[in-house]
Amino acid sequence: MLKFILRRILVMIPQLFILSILIFLLAKAMPGDALTGQLASNPKMDAQTLHELKQKLGMYDPYYVQYARWIKGLLHGNLGMSIIHQTPVTSLIAGKMWNTVLLGAAVLILSYLIAIPLGIIGGRWTDTWADKMIVGYNYLTYATPLFIFALLMLFIFGFVLGWFPTSGSVDIRVENGTFAYYMSKLNHLILPALSGAIVSTTVTIQYLRNEIIDTKIKDFVKTARAKGVSESKVYTRHIFRNSLLPIAAFLGYDIVSLIGGSVFLESIYGYPGIGQLFLTSIMQRDFSVVTALVMISGLATLIGTLLSDIILSAVDPRIRIE
Amino acid sequence: MAFLKVNNLKVYYPIRGGFFRRVVAHVKAVDDISFELNQGETYGLVGESGCGKTTTGRTIMGLIKATSGEVLFENQDLLKMNRRDFNQHRKDIQMIFQDPYSSLNPRKRVLDIVAEPLRNFERLSPAEEKKKVQFYLEKVGLNPEAIYNYPHEFSGGQRQRIGIARALTLKPKLIIADEPVSALDVSVQAQVLNFMQDIQKEFNLTYLFISHDLGIIQHMCDRIGIMYRGQFVEEGTSRDIYTNPQHIYTKRLISAIPDINPENRENQMKLRQEINSEYKNSYDKYFNAEGKVYNLKPISDTHLVALP
Amino acid sequence: MKAELTDQKQPKVKKQKKQHGVLSIMWREIVKDKLALGALILLGLILIIVYGVSLLLDQDKIVTVDFLSIYSPPSAEHWLGTDYGGRDILGQLIIGAKNSFTIGLCITLLTGLIGLTVGLIAGYFGGRTDNIIMRIIDFFLILPTLMLIIVFVTIAPKYNVFYFILIMSLFLWTGKARLIRSKTLAERELDYVSASKTLGTPDWKIIIREVLPNLSSIIIVNLTLNLAGNIGIESGLTYLGFGLPESTPSLGTLVSYATNPDVLENKWWIWLPASLLILVMMLCINYIGQALKRAADARQRLG
Numbered sequence A: 001m002l003k004f005i006l007r008r009i010l011v012m013i014p015q016l017f018i019l020s021i022l023i024f025l026l027a028k029a030m031p032g033d034a035l036t037g038q039l040a041s042n043p044k045m046d047a048q049t050l051h052e053l054k055q056k057l058g059m060y061d062p063y064y065v066q067y068a069r070w071i072k073g074l075l076h077g078n079l080g081m082s083i084i085h086q087t088p089v090t091s092l093i094a095g096k097m098w099n100t101v102l103l104g105a106a107v108l109i110l111s112y113l114i115a116i117p118l119g120i121i122g123g124r125w126t127d128t129w130a131d132k133m134i135v136g137y138n139y140l141t142y143a144t145p146l147f148i149f150a151l152l153m154l155f156i157f158g159f160v161l162g163w164f165p166t167s168g169s170v171d172i173r174v175e176n177g178t179f180a181y182y183m184s185k186l187n188h189l190i191l192p193a194l195s196g197a198i199v200s201t202t203v204t205i206q207y208l209r210n211e212i213i214d215t216k217i218k219d220f221v222k223t224a225r226a227k228g229v230s231e232s233k234v235y236t237r238h239i240f241r242n243s244l245l246p247i248a249a250f251l252g253y254d255i256v257s258l259i260g261g262s263v264f265l266e267s268i269y270g271y272p273g274i275g276q277l278f279l280t281s282i283m284q285r286d287f288s289v290v291t292a293l294v295m296i297s298g299l300a301t302l303i304g305t306l307l308s309d310i311i312l313s314a315v316d317p318r319i320r321i322e
Numbered sequence B: 001m002a003f004l005k006v007n008n009l010k011v012y013y014p015i016r017g018g019f020f021r022r023v024v025a026h027v028k029a030v031d032d033i034s035f036e037l038n039q040g041e042t043y044g045l046v047g048e049s050g051c052g053k054t055t056t057g058r059t060i061m062g063l064i065k066a067t068s069g070e071v072l073f074e075n076q077d078l079l080k081m082n083r084r085d086f087n088q089h090r091k092d093i094q095m096i097f098q099d100p101y102s103s104l105n106p107r108k109r110v111l112d113i114v115a116e117p118l119r120n121f122e123r124l125s126p127a128e129e130k131k132k133v134q135f136y137l138e139k140v141g142l143n144p145e146a147i148y149n150y151p152h153e154f155s156g157g158q159r160q161r162i163g164i165a166r167a168l169t170l171k172p173k174l175i176i177a178d179e180p181v182s183a184l185d186v187s188v189q190a191q192v193l194n195f196m197q198d199i200q201k202e203f204n205l206t207y208l209f210i211s212h213d214l215g216i217i218q219h220m221c222d223r224i225g226i227m228y229r230g231q232f233v234e235e236g237t238s239r240d241i242y243t244n245p246q247h248i249y250t251k252r253l254i255s256a257i258p259d260i261n262p263e264n265r266e267n268q269m270k271l272r273q274e275i276n277s278e279y280k281n282s283y284d285k286y287f288n289a290e291g292k293v294y295n296l297k298p299i300s301d302t303h304l305v306a307l308p
Numbered sequence C: 001m002k003a004e005l006t007d008q009k010q011p012k013v014k015k016q017k018k019q020h021g022v023l024s025i026m027w028r029e030i031v032k033d034k035l036a037l038g039a040l041i042l043l044g045l046i047l048i049i050v051y052g053v054s055l056l057l058d059q060d061k062i063v064t065v066d067f068l069s070i071y072s073p074p075s076a077e078h079w080l081g082t083d084y085g086g087r088d089i090l091g092q093l094i095i096g097a098k099n100s101f102t103i104g105l106c107i108t109l110l111t112g113l114i115g116l117t118v119g120l121i122a123g124y125f126g127g128r129t130d131n132i133i134m135r136i137i138d139f140f141l142i143l144p145t146l147m148l149i150i151v152f153v154t155i156a157p158k159y160n161v162f163y164f165i166l167i168m169s170l171f172l173w174t175g176k177a178r179l180i181r182s183k184t185l186a187e188r189e190l191d192y193v194s195a196s197k198t199l200g201t202p203d204w205k206i207i208i209r210e211v212l213p214n215l216s217s218i219i220i221v222n223l224t225l226n227l228a229g230n231i232g233i234e235s236g237l238t239y240l241g242f243g244l245p246e247s248t249p250s251l252g253t254l255v256s257y258a259t260n261p262d263v264l265e266n267k268w269w270i271w272l273p274a275s276l277l278i279l280v281m282m283l284c285i286n287y288i289g290q291a292l293k294r295a296a297d298a299r300q301r302l303g
């Protein structure tokens, strides 16, 4: 087991290295940097000062020097300066990171809260009308793209019914740290989190339902029944325990899909997080921010997959062989 | 001159392990075996499951890479040949597979299955091809009209016949039959075996017949090699092996053949027990310190035994 | 001996030619499943209307700005109203649907081709080849795909539809390659592959003529489900502004007008029909895909 984890981490290192090179090259390939962009808008900027500024920032150094500098910075937690905002990228990201983490956690929790009961009901009472509804729900949410769903939710609950705020992460009029502040945060969180959660329940429900249907007819369950254990105890003691465990393994993969999802959710709900920062940065050609965000997302993807692989291998030893 | 001569053949499968998945050990599936086949005979390769029979057959066929050794077919080493020359020899050596289900592609019609080798080696018009396929189907006792059917429409025995028809189309000289009837119902086994003997005469075939069942081997083979853990323990004519087995492992295999005559059952049980206890007691006599067999030594013109 | 042979039950020669193709089997399954048949018919209707009408439509007229009828709600003249430039929404909807579907299809076919080739090669040859290919695919798995596609779209020098298809395909082939590889790996252990080798059939022919047909139902199911997914991803990216270029409007373009809260709240005719059309197309394609999948699975279970 430990060997598997170690080997899995060892594989990560070259992957990270290649990822960093790829991102660095991409950053270099981006057309027009933010400085050149200011040439037109900023009257104090002329070609000469621009040139000097670029020299000062080391933008004319050979690529490998720039790469080494960038990596060194990365390792020190220094992601460079945002040229647009004139602040360190790290603090820029840190400010938004918590919103995204909050949103992501809310999506995950809600999605498990919806998926697990539905999966259990579907698995336990297969082919009842409730099960059929669940299968239908599953099929609908699987086929619906996140951005359409989120938009419809926003339109219906935000605008038509007016139940929820339609933009932002908190009401700016309430004072930071008060009870009203947290309630406002929660209020802003519900709609985006619910949209994200509902479309990401499919895999869990389907897995759980199938697992339970399969376990139901296994011998140890039959034995328990034959011994006169009551039906509900058979489920809580024997079946759920076996079927719920692998669900944990999806956690890592869920994190991976959340990264893409947050871009849509935050853009639709005007929610100030990493996804929105990424979109605005790329439109403003603030590429030090873009590269930092892609790198962080790559790292998160890597860790997410690692997490799931490890949990899976703990749950099911057969996987370790591959 | 031997028709097929296998010299010191070794086939090792690597076992990977440890942190870097390096090769840490080998499964010695075939460990230094030598034997030869004469034209027109049926040579039986027997041994319990996992002793390396399939590996031997498939290595001769070129499906598995040998670790070392020679496979001389008509005096040419198949293992050292380049692909193109080897492909020419493909026509002369063919194989009948153990599993009549997986050895026929379920998506292909009988016509396409049987014609596959023809399409690789001969240029025939569709009409000629069809005629030839039907000819061979008839030879193996199938309805020649069935060429447009799919494999799943046939029984196991019939599928095995389709496999044989496919092997025959290239007019091979040697056929390696890897447990050709072990997947079939006992009632069909005899039919297929008899029929294999018929076509052997008709097409002048040499068989390398692989089986774990000495009863079947007895019925089919002129000469027999007994394998144990990748090595030979005894080789001889059918007569040598059945009437005068020398190695304890051979004796055990023979005693395990079920007797059809119920009156002999009790006798047989006794014999089996005797041999089993002999096997336990005299293990050291037949196997060396590492548990391996000794080298083969001749005890007559035709009979070789692995004894110290 | 001969007598024994002839009295074995042998299949009677078929009078009418029975269909055995994968497609015809799948067709039978779909027809049996009424909902799937409904989905197929609905999708067919949508496609016929979209492709048929877009032939007749005067594209120039649709993209021409008409300041006299800005944001006009649905009327007899403009069935679905107009946008901020006074352009007809219905016309844009039809062109957008055509573009979205065509491009989704192109991406599906291209990723299918790449994934199939790579997967078959890795699975069939195994060993070192497989190892290298799998390491590359593993690397793709850790990429933050959506963000990278956006970055690639942004840095493309001469950005156009082909470039978009290429970028998308570059990132989306790996799942298929993995699937095909694992199925090929299982398939090559079967004796019919060994048999073909002993019969002198070259490797490429074994891959294409022997192994590939045995994977066809899996491939068809996978391509169908992917088609739906790709239409979703394309319109999503276009919605964010990183998808199809403006010269090729897609359904996502119409939905993206909803980033303006005023449009989202008050001018539903602009973005809602496109959203619903995406939804309906994806539901139909997915349902068809699921039905095909059930058919393929059931057949596999029967053997």
Ligand SMILES: Nc1ncnc2c1ncn2[C@@H]1O[C@H](COP(=O)(O)OP(=O)(O)O)[C@@H](O)[C@H]1O
Pocket: B013, B014, B027, B028, B029, B047, B048, B049, B050, B051, B052, B053, B054, B055, B056
């Ligand atoms: N691909 C392989 N990799 C590793 N070991 C193998 C492989 N194929 C066969 N073996 C091993 O080689 C030995 C001989 O197998 P085989 O030739 O199939 O035996 P037989 O046909 O006599 O039953 C067995 O111990 C088997 O486990």
Ligand SMILES: [Mg+2]
Pocket: B050, B053, B054, B055
């Ligand atoms: Mg075998």
